[in-house]
Structure formats: C-alpha cells, structure tokens
Amino acid sequence: MxxxxxxxxxxxxxxxxxxxxxxxxxxxxxxxxxxxxxxxxxxxxxxxxxxxxxxxxxxxxxxxxxxxxxxxxxxxxxxxxxxxxxxxxxxxxxxxxxxxxxEPARHPMFSGRLVPEIAARSLGALDSQPAEVISRRAHARVIVVGGRRLGPMLGSLLATSGIGRVDVIAHGRVEASDVIPGGAPEATIGEARQAATRGALRQLHRDLATGPLTPSESPDLVILADPWPVSGERERSMRAAGTPYLCTAVRERRAVIGPFVLPRESSCLRCQELYRTDHDPQWRAVAAQLAHAPSRAAESGEIATVTLAAGFALSHALQWLDGERFPESINATVEIALPELTVSRRHWPRHQLCECW
Structure with missing residues (x-):
C-alpha cells in the first residue's frame, strides 16, 4: 500500500x-x-x-x-x-x-566522489533536493582569470566540488613555482601555462568540460584572480551582459576575497577605485603600476596564503551558485592576513559617481 x-x-x-x-x-x-x-x-x-x-x-x-x-x-x-x-x-x-x-538513484549517498560535498552541504540552507544542488553545479560554467598560483588551484577546487565546466585563463609559460596542488604538473615546465592548466584539470576529472565557451554560451560566474584587477573592457563587458564576478587575490601575505559583483545591483571594481582615489590622490598612478607590472613568481604568494584565498573564494562562489545565501563579499572584501590569521571585512558601498548605478 x-x-x-x-x-x-x-x-x-x-x-x-x-x-x-x-x-x-x-x-x-x-x-x-x-x-x-x-x-x-x-x-x-x-x-x-x-x-x-x-x-x-x-x-x-x-x-x-x-x-x-x-x-x-x-x-x-x-x-x-x-x-x-x-x-x-x-x-x-x-x-x-x-x-x-x-528517486532512490538520486540519493545523496549515491553521489560518488561528491558524497563528502553534498553530505556537508546538506547541513546548510536547502531550497531543493540535494540531488538538485549536484545537478546545478554540474551545469554551471565558471571562468577563472589570472592568478599564477591562485587561478589554477581555484580551478581545481571548483572542478572537485562538482562544477561541470571550468576554464582557467592563464598566460606565459609554466615555471617551477607553478607546480603546486591543483596546478600544472612538473612535466609541463616550460610549456604554455594555458594548455598545461587545462590539461591538469582534465587529468584531475575526466568528465570535466574545459576550454573557451562557445559564442552561444555565457558563464554563470567569472572569478578574477590577479592581485590587482582593474575596471576595464572585461569588467564593462561583464556588466553589460549581467555576468556576476568575484575578485580574489593574494597580495603579499594577505588573502583578499571580494568584491562579489552583481551588475547593476552591488558595488563594483570601479566603485572601489573611485573610493581609493577619494582618499589617495595618487591612487590612479599607483594602481596603474600595480596592475600592469609584469607577473613575477616571487609575487604569486606563499602556498598558505594561496590556499586560504582559494578556499574562501570557493566558498563564496558555491554560496552563490548553490543559491545558499548571498556571499559576505557583496559590497565588501573579506581579508585574511598572515601570520595573525585575523579575518576582517571591509565595506565598499556603491560610489555615487560610478556608472554601475
């Protein structure tokens, strides 16, 4: 019965x-x-x-x-x-x-490699079956831009958490310092960083889709992982398309997560630049030097800081993609400094002169 x-x-x-x-x-x-x-x-x-x-x-x-x-x-x-x-x-x-x-086959305990992910995730807010969370992640498309060490590690963490399509946009050639967990393997030193990173992702999870999106596809989230991203053509393009993006960076011994930008709804990179300029008349000149300086291995971050930044950024990304909650990095940056490991949240409201309103 x-x-x-x-x-x-x-x-x-x-x-x-x-x-x-x-x-x-x-x-x-x-x-x-x-x-x-x-x-x-x-x-x-x-x-x-x-x-x-x-x-x-x-x-x-x-x-x-x-x-x-x-x-x-x-x-x-x-x-x-x-x-x-x-x-x-x-x-x-x-x-x-x-x-x-x-359906019995969609029980969380039948999730294969994602059993630890969904078992723990089920303790958070759920508006659908855990199987739907897995499906949502499997259909998500995330692009990670930059970050010599941070970008590849974050890409591998996204793939491991069940995100179905991950691409890491990287430039230059693989160096010895790039060989970290989730990064390019030692055998690829000297090869193009972009190809080596994509190959490492496919080797990690063979069912993962990587590579550039087709013209008919759009990302669900873009993560900017360079130390000092600036508002420019990419940021304007994402705003026009309504694409959410998250900034995360390693700056010396500090991991910075945010802002998480919802176009037309929250503060953006340009807002942050305007506030910095309000308080520092020389900021534009400083920012240009920081953003356009050549990438150097010594500045890519010690592994402890890189891991902290990647873990926090992954959590914020999944909160959004899963629909669990609004990340704390909306209109803010969450910052963790070594060696004290103090966590602080810096508020960045929308600037009245920014065109993102």
Missing part, C-alpha cells in the same frame, strides 16, 4: 527525513546520545532507549517519514518531538523539500 505522506506528515517535519552521516553520533552515557560534533549544531538527547536509538539509526532518507514511524514501539509523540528538535537544529534534512520524493 502506498503512503500519501503529504497528508500524514506534520507540516513542521521533513517528508523524507535524512540524518547526514557527516553528523557523528556519540554516547555521553548509557542513555545520553549526542548527534553532531559542532557545538553550534550538536544536539544532546537524554533518556534514549535502545528502541529510540534504533529508530534514529534507521533515518536514512530512502523512505517517507510515515514509513519510518510504522511498527515502532516508541510512542509516536516522542518520536515526532525528537525529530522536531533535530530538524530545528539542522541535524535532519528533508530530501523532498518541494513535496516530491526523490
């Missing part, structure tokens, strides 16, 4: 519940069970009987809630109250937020 779970499931509970296995379960006592290790999410349940523990262990996301509740010796009220508490804490995920139960 089929269960019309849309009508029997209480409205404040998930229709198809799943406790992601990323949440560790530990016993604090004979009848005290903790679910989750992160103190901001963990829930401690007291008075847990073997029957209740067995019920919680059965919540695997393959069946509607009502099916889990059948043939339970634990009072139904206790089961529902326990699930409500876990659901409010974010420890129970609804695999059917839109009301439609998922």
């Amino acid at each position: 089929s269960i019309d779970f849309e009508h029997v499931t209480p409205p404040d509970l998930p229709r198809v519940p799943w406790i992601p296995p990323v949440l560790r379960r530990v016993w604090r006592g004979p009848d005290v069970l903790q679910i989750g290790a992160d103190p901001d999410r963990a829930v401690v349940l007291e008075g847990v009987t073997p029957a209740l523990a067995e019920f919680l262990a059965s919540i695997d996301g393959f069946s509607p809630l009502e099916r889990y509740l059948t043939e339970q010796t634990v009072p139904r009220t206790l089961l529902l109250d326990t699930l409500r508490r876990l659901h409010r804490a974010g420890c129970v995920v609804d695999l059917a937020p839109g009301g439609q139960p998922p």
Whole structure:
C-alpha cells in the first residue's frame, strides 16, 4: 500500500527525513546520545532507549517519514518531538523539500566522489533536493582569470566540488613555482601555462568540460584572480551582459576575497577605485603600476596564503551558485592576513559617481 505522506506528515517535519552521516553520533552515557560534533549544531538527547536509538539509526532518507514511524514501539509523540528538535537544529534534512520524493538513484549517498560535498552541504540552507544542488553545479560554467598560483588551484577546487565546466585563463609559460596542488604538473615546465592548466584539470576529472565557451554560451560566474584587477573592457563587458564576478587575490601575505559583483545591483571594481582615489590622490598612478607590472613568481604568494584565498573564494562562489545565501563579499572584501590569521571585512558601498548605478 502506498503512503500519501503529504497528508500524514506534520507540516513542521521533513517528508523524507535524512540524518547526514557527516553528523557523528556519540554516547555521553548509557542513555545520553549526542548527534553532531559542532557545538553550534550538536544536539544532546537524554533518556534514549535502545528502541529510540534504533529508530534514529534507521533515518536514512530512502523512505517517507510515515514509513519510518510504522511498527515502532516508541510512542509516536516522542518520536515526532525528537525529530522536531533535530530538524530545528539542522541535524535532519528533508530530501523532498518541494513535496516530491526523490528517486532512490538520486540519493545523496549515491553521489560518488561528491558524497563528502553534498553530505556537508546538506547541513546548510536547502531550497531543493540535494540531488538538485549536484545537478546545478554540474551545469554551471565558471571562468577563472589570472592568478599564477591562485587561478589554477581555484580551478581545481571548483572542478572537485562538482562544477561541470571550468576554464582557467592563464598566460606565459609554466615555471617551477607553478607546480603546486591543483596546478600544472612538473612535466609541463616550460610549456604554455594555458594548455598545461587545462590539461591538469582534465587529468584531475575526466568528465570535466574545459576550454573557451562557445559564442552561444555565457558563464554563470567569472572569478578574477590577479592581485590587482582593474575596471576595464572585461569588467564593462561583464556588466553589460549581467555576468556576476568575484575578485580574489593574494597580495603579499594577505588573502583578499571580494568584491562579489552583481551588475547593476552591488558595488563594483570601479566603485572601489573611485573610493581609493577619494582618499589617495595618487591612487590612479599607483594602481596603474600595480596592475600592469609584469607577473613575477616571487609575487604569486606563499602556498598558505594561496590556499586560504582559494578556499574562501570557493566558498563564496558555491554560496552563490548553490543559491545558499548571498556571499559576505557583496559590497565588501573579506581579508585574511598572515601570520595573525585575523579575518576582517571591509565595506565598499556603491560610489555615487560610478556608472554601475
């Protein structure tokens, strides 16, 4: 007999519940069970009987809630109250937020190499089934521009997170300092950096699409990874096309993420330049020298700073592509300085003289 779970499931509970296995379960006592290790999410349940523990262990996301509740010796009220508490804490995920139960083959645990990604991502805000998040990433197109070390590493992280089409635009030839995790392999030293980077991406994930987009395609996001990007023809083109872009950079011992620009909706690179000029009359001359100086290996960043910048930038990019939340780098830069590892957020509002309004 089929269960019309849309009508029997209480409205404040998930229709198809799943406790992601990323949440560790530990016993604090004979009848005290903790679910989750992160103190901001963990829930401690007291008075847990073997029957209740067995019920919680059965919540695997393959069946509607009502099916889990059948043939339970634990009072139904206790089961529902326990699930409500876990659901409010974010420890129970609804695999059917839109009301439609998922196909078994689209269960998050069948995501192959992306199982760690989607298991952890499911703990965040979801407006669709986890399988839809995977599909959204698989259809996303992201272009990374520049960044001798940062660009290739960020490209490899995007590919590893499930982004289906990634291209890294790089210039020059591979040098020994470019050989880092996610970068060109040592065997390609001396070869064109663009071809070597694309080859490394394809070697990492053979199902990844890379290379330039066709005239009929447009990127979902562009990431500018050079240390000092300037507003110019590329920025004006992205604004005209409505293409979101994220700036991320390694500047000496500082990782800078932002601004994340939503054309016509948030501040842009030009706004930032105008504010800098307001406070520094010589900024235009300084900026021109910073932006157009030849790329040097010594300025491409120590690996700790590059990794920090890539990780933070990836998080902001995925927040946007997944539709999880608006990144903190909109109208701002998030900056991490070594060796203190202090994280600061610098606000960059829209400038009244900028044409991006």
